[in-house]
Every structure is written in structure tokens, then in C-alpha cells.
Amino acid sequence: MKARLRANLTWLALMVLGFVVIDSCEFTGLINTFIENMLVTIGINVILATGLNLIIGFSGQFSLGHAGFMAIGAYATGIITQTMATPAGFFISMVVGMLIAIVAALIVGIPTLRLRGDYLAIATMGAAEIIRLLINNLKITNGAAGLFNIPALASWATVYVLMCLTTIVTVNFIHSRSGRAIMAVREDEIAAEAMGINTTRWKLAAFVFGAATAAIGGSLHAAYIQTIAPSDFNIMASIAILIVVVLGGVGSMTGTFVAAVGLGALDTILQNFGTLRMIIYSLALILIMIFKPSGLLGTWELSFRRLNRHHLKEVTNHE
């Protein structure tokens, strides 16, 4: 009980500290628009990638359609906040985006989650393309031109707070009965069935959960960048999120954080290198794939409870 409280307080302190550091840097002018943009991109990528890691790393279903659900969130915000340009309007639009994403994920997931591996990847990719093409051809979404002048209703602070919230919720989901059932499905579907676990239901739960968080990422993207177009949510966008997950370690939320921050920083640093940037970027990926195929952190997770326990053990050993 006490150990749990201490670990939770440590996490809370870390989150507040992060906020204060960024805030004071912002105040003293250490962070310019350029760096703020990078931080926000990192934050949104964390939201998107933790959701995708839940689907790929924890439930073991290979999805290539994450950008489709992100697009739903982005367009929900883009359309709704144009008539309701208030913070309340932004949050309403985010909830609407999540709900539509959940419905879309159910429609996509129920037939496709029967497929495995490559087939599932292709099916989800197709689903995301369908979403993109729908947006491309609808009047309300302004077709291929996209939406611009979306009210700036998300600051870096909104992104930061929502990044913390979605991560907490996702991690809580994983460390529960549901999360264990989902991992059982990944480990051995037949055995999971034999233990009374409805595998279809839990696969769907992970998929829908991931889609809902992707919609949050999309909403923030629309409200911060203020311009969205269907081409922002193509297959390359899905793959960009996938790279974060694979690089950090499939099955490690800590890894997703590290990879999102690392890639975001790398992207910014290499901005001046022009075409060379893409070469260095892909070289970094190839090197990781060769020397650490399970990703930077594998399935390792940072846990203050474990650190505490470890620390206690060492203290008693020294006595």
C-alpha cells in the first residue's frame, strides 16, 4: 500500500517537474516557437504511439491503420471548433472524435481481427485508406484542400496534460485484468481460449482503445497545427507512428517515450541537413534493427516500485 503510494507520488512529481521545467523555459525564452513545435510533435507522437503499442506490442495485432483513426479525431476537431471556437468546443470535438473513432474501430475490427499477421496489416491499412478517401471526397471536410484556420485551442500545456492522462490510462489498462487477458491472447490464443478468455472480445478491446487514443492525438494535432489535409494521414503517417513503436521496443511503453523523444529531437537537429536528413534517419533505423532488433528497450519498463524494492534490498544487504 505504502510502496504503491510512494511510486505513484514519484510519477506525479516527475510529471509536475516536467511541466514546470518546460513552463520556465518557455517563460525565460529558452524555448522558441521552433522548439515548442518539436515538443508538441513529440507529445502527440507519444499519445499515438502508446495506443499503437497497446495494439501491436500487448495484444499482438499488427495494425497499419493508426493514421486513419487520427484523421477522424483531427477532422472532428477541425469541423466542430470552426463553429464552436471555445475550449469547451474543443473538448466536445475531442469526445466526438473519440466516439466516431470507436465506432469506426468496431466496424473495422470485427471482421479484420480474425485475420493474422500480414493480412491484418493489409486490412487495417486498407481501412485507413478508406477513411482518408472518404475525407478526401466529402464536402464537410473540404475535400483534398483540407481545413485551415482551425482555432488554436490547444497549447503545449494541453498536449502535455493530455499526454500524461492518456499514458496513465493506457498503462492502468495494461496493468489490470484486461491487460493480462490481452497479453494472454498475444502469447497463445488457443491456451487463452481454453482458460475462458474471449479472445475476439479482448483483441477488439485493445484495438478500439488504441483507436480512441489516436483520435485524441488527431484532435490535438488539428488544434495546434491549425491546418489539416487528407494527405497528412496517409500510409506514411501510420508508418511514422509504427517506427516510434518498433524503435522504442514493441511491448515497452517506456521505450515508446524514449523513441518519440529521440526521434523528435533527431528530426529537429537534422532539419538543416536537407536530403541528408532522410539518409541519417534511415541509417539510424537500420543500425537499431541490426544491433537491437527488439527495439531500444525491448519490453523493459521503468517502475519506481521495483526501483524502491531494489533499493530497500540493497540497504538491508549493507547493514
Added chain:
Amino acid sequence: MSSPLLTATQLVKNFGGLTAVANVSVHFDQNELIGLIGPNGAGKTTLFNLLTGVTPVSSGTISLYTDHGVQTLNGKKPAQIAQAGLSRTFQNIRLFKALSVRDNVRIAMTNHYHESFYSCLLRTPHFYRTEAAMTAATQKLLALFDLTAVADQPAKNLPYGVQRRLEIVRALATKPKLLFLDEPAAGMNPEETADLTRLIRQIQQDFHITVVLIEHDMSLVMNVVERLYVLEHGALLAEGTPSEIQKNPAVIKAYLGDDA
């Protein structure tokens, strides 16, 4: 004397032109220890798969006798059958390899400890209570089967015999009425087999459940079971107590050939 728990009548399973199980009728009673033997390819595992819903039956009925009357298990999914109280182990161990021993057992308890979606996301006191109750129940089971020391290890790191034991414990964690063990002694040395024999007896006595086991190790089978079914070429060859089966000429012929 004892009341029936599960009956299967006229079970048939065809794989294309091959009849793997042909008109097999079996019945398992409450708190009974039953053996299922037969030469390789006789259809023993297929029969297990039919009874636990892993493969659908071609024809025949499976009925489970519960407190609320008779329940037909035909056409039910494996998960539903498991929830109805049938649990099993697998011939080629199927643990959740990357997960800890404790999680393997806790996963099997999924259906007995309900945490609502919101309570697990928001970490309500109800969530912590359920989680604590589940962990306590797991601890008890692990202690009973001497697995406490390895509780935090991933299942794949355990020695073979211990993995088999863990699989049995995991099956027990679903609180079954009927437990199917598919070759629990496969690959074990005589010492481990003797341990297993004790374990199976202990399970049947402590948990008051029916245990059905497929086994090739005759010392284990003859020592433990009360009643035996013998399968050959997908059909039921004989039924009886171990001593009856040992004298049955048809069984001797199936195992040793005509000249024996």
C-alpha cells in the same frame, strides 16, 4: 453411487475423408479419476479437443450436468466451455511464455474476478480490492503446488517438469468441475512421474473435481485412475477398471499385436 457430470454420446469427427473419432460415447461422473489410453493416432487428443470445443464436432451431443440442469456444450466456443467448468492442459505445453508464473495463473482467474473497465482505468478502491483478492488466491495456489519461489519468473525459464505443473495449476485456477490432462507425464523422468502421480491424486481429493487424463505411461495410469477408456482407430475399444483392462484380450491385441 455417483452422479454424472459430463456425457458425450455418439461423437463423430471427420477430417475430410478421415474419421478421427467414430461414434464414441463416454461419461464422466462427479469426482472421478478417469484414464484415456490408446495407441498413437487413436484419436485421444481429438476427443479432448471435441469435448473442450477446440475443434467442432461433426455430429453427436455433449451434455454437462450442472446445478441448474443439463447444459448442451455443442457448438459452444472454447471460452464458453471453459467458463462452464471444463479446463485442460495441452500435449505440447501451451503456457503464456513471456509472462510471469503469477500472471499465468491470474489470467486463468479472469472470469472469476470482475473489474469494470472504469475501475481499472481510474484505479478505484474496488479495483485494488479485486486485484488483492486475486493475488491472494494466486499465492495460495502457487504455495500449494510449490511454485512460490518462481512466481516472478517468466514461464519460459522454468524447467520442463515445472512448466507441466504450472500448466496444471493454471487450469485449476479457472475453478473447473472437470479437468482434462493431455499426457501430463510426457517427457518426464520416473521421479517426476511419481511426483505427478501424487499431485493428481491430491488435486482430485483437495479440489473435489473430476480428472480425465490421457497417458502413455502405464505405471501412472494403472496407479491413479479408477476407470479407463481405451480408444483405437477413433473408436471405443474397451471400458473398465485398470485390472479389467489389463486382462482384456482386445486391448492386449491392440497394443501388442496378434501373437502376444
